[in-house]
Each structure stands twice: as structure tokens, then as C-alpha cells.
Amino acid sequence: GENVEQHPSTLSVQEGDSAVIKCTYSDSASNYFPWYKQELGKRPQLIIDIRSNVGEKKDQRIAVTLNKTAKHFSLHITETQPEDSAVYFCAASSRGNTPLVFGKGTRLSVIA
Amino acid sequence: DGGITQSPKYLFRKEGQNVTLSCEQNLNHDAMYWYRQDPGQGLRLIYYSQIVNDFQKGDIAEGYSVSREKKESFPLTVTSAQKNPTAFYLCATMLGGTDTQYFGPGTRLTVL
Numbered sequence: 001g002e003n004v005e006q007h008p009s010t011l012s013v014q015e016g017d018s019a020v021i022k023c024t025y026s027d028s029a030s031n032y033f034p035w036y037k038q039e040l041g042k043r044p045q046l047i048i049d050i051r052s053n054v055g056e057k058k059d060q061r062i063a064v065t066l067n068k069t070a071k072h073f074s075l076h077i078t079e080t081q082p083e084d085s086a087v088y089f090c091a092a093s094s095r096g097n098t099p100l101v102f103g104k105g106t107r108l109s110v111i112a
Numbered sequence: 113d114g115g116i117t118q119s120p121k122y123l124f125r126k127e128g129q130n131v132t133l134s135c136e137q138n139l140n141h142d143a144m145y146w147y148r149q150d151p152g153q154g155l156r157l158i159y160y161s162q163i164v165n166d167f168q169k170g171d172i173a174e175g176y177s178v179s180r181e182k183k184e185s186f187p188l189t190v191t192s193a194q195k196n197p198t199a200f201y202l203c204a205t206m207l208g209g210t211d212t213q214y215f216g217p218g219t220r221l222t223v224l
Contacts, residue, residue: 034212036215042218043202043215043216043217043218044202046213046214049212051211100155100213102147102154102156104154
């Protein structure tokens with residue numbers, strides 16, 4: 001089955017700097033890759049996703065890149081702000097209601 | 113996300129007791145999922161259901177049971193066979209034919 005590895009497990013950046021979180025996956029059939037943000041004690045919230053037919057997607061300060069050949073995808077957050085501090089999860093799945101397989105998460109701390 | 117409710121928000125259980133966690137949705141989504149979250153472990157799939165009266169085991173189903181008698185409801189029972197049940201439990205839903213999962217607010221279960 002699918003296995004998703006996520007790095008780093010913790011990340012501290014200065015406010016205004018960029019943050020990058022990387023994930024690798026094992027199943028070449030996976031074609032949907034979402035990223036979730038979870039604040040302390042809250043539910044995970046979808047922040048951006050990408051499908052296998054594109055290599056990059058951007059939404060304001062957040063971008064995701066996908067390299068299907070290497071089986072890895074990354075989350076990029078630019079101009080970080082204190083409210084970006086949270087745990088971020090990557091995930092992967094193939095189409096058709098297949099359950100998502102999640103990475104173990106990255107705790108991002110943005111230092112003002 | 114507002115269309116998914118989980119109750120109770122906090123639950124305390126004595127060892128040896130079965131408890132049932134509620135998950136209800138009014139989004140008319142076909143698929144429903146239960147995840148367990150432990151610190152540093154990410155989200156691990158317990159059970160999922162793609163249609164009424166059908167469900168499949170996830171990666172950590174031992175000690176848990178579910179039912180899907182109605183489209184709107186997917187209750188999870190934590191049995192006394194689950195040795196380490198203290199965790200944050202998240203329910204999620206997905207509309208058929210799409211990829212996006214939406215999470216409920218979660219139930220925090222503590223075994224005393």
C-alpha cells in the first residue's frame with residue numbers, strides 16, 4: 001500500500017522568511033496530493049491540493065510542487081506570518097474515494 | 113466543515129468500558145472515515161465506509177467497530193479490546209466522485 005514520508009518534523013522560521021515542507025510517496029498510482037493545516041486542538045483544514053496532471057499550483061502565499069518521476073511533492077509558504085504557526089500534513093491517494101494516506105506532520109513555528 | 117458534527121467533544125472512559133463516538137453529516141457525502149491522531153503519529157485510518165451498509169478496515173482497526181446504517185451517520189465504538197484508546201478521534205467525509213476530505217471537529221477520548 002501507499003506510504004507517505006514527511007520532512008522535517010519540526011521547522012522554525014523567522015517572520016517574513018519562507019518555509020518548505022517535503023513529502024515523498026511510494027505508490028505510483030497515487031494522483032491526488034492535498035495539504036492540511038491543523039491548529040492546536042482543531043480539525044485539519046485543507047489549504048491546497050494538486051493533482052498529477054499539473055506540476056505546480058499557487059494560492060497567494062502558498063504553493064505546492066509535484067515531481068511524479070521522483071514521487072515527491074512540496075509545500076512552499078512565502079512571507080510567513082505568526083498565524084502560519086501550526087502542524088501541516090501532506091497526504092496522497094488515488095481516485096475513487098480511496099482513503100488518504102497521511103504523512104506524520106510538520107510543526108511549523110513562525111517567530112516574530 | 114460545518115456540516116460535520118462529532119460528539120461528545122471530550123470523553124472519559126474507565127478501563128474495560130466500551131464507548132461510542134458519534135459522527136453525523138448533513139453534506140450528503142457518500143464516504144465517511146474515522147482517523148485516530150496521536151502526538152507525532154499523524155492521522156491513522158481506523159475504518160471507512162463508501163456506501164451505506166458497507167465498511168472496510170483501515171490500518172488500525174483492531175479494538176474498534178463501526179456501523180453505517182444511514183448515510184448521515186457513522187458511529188465508532190471503542191471496545192475494551194483497544195489497549196491504548198487515549199487519543200484524538202477525527203471523522204471525515206467525502207463526496208463521491210471527488211477527492212477532497214472534510215474533517216469534523218474531533219472527539220478527545222481519555223481513559224482513566
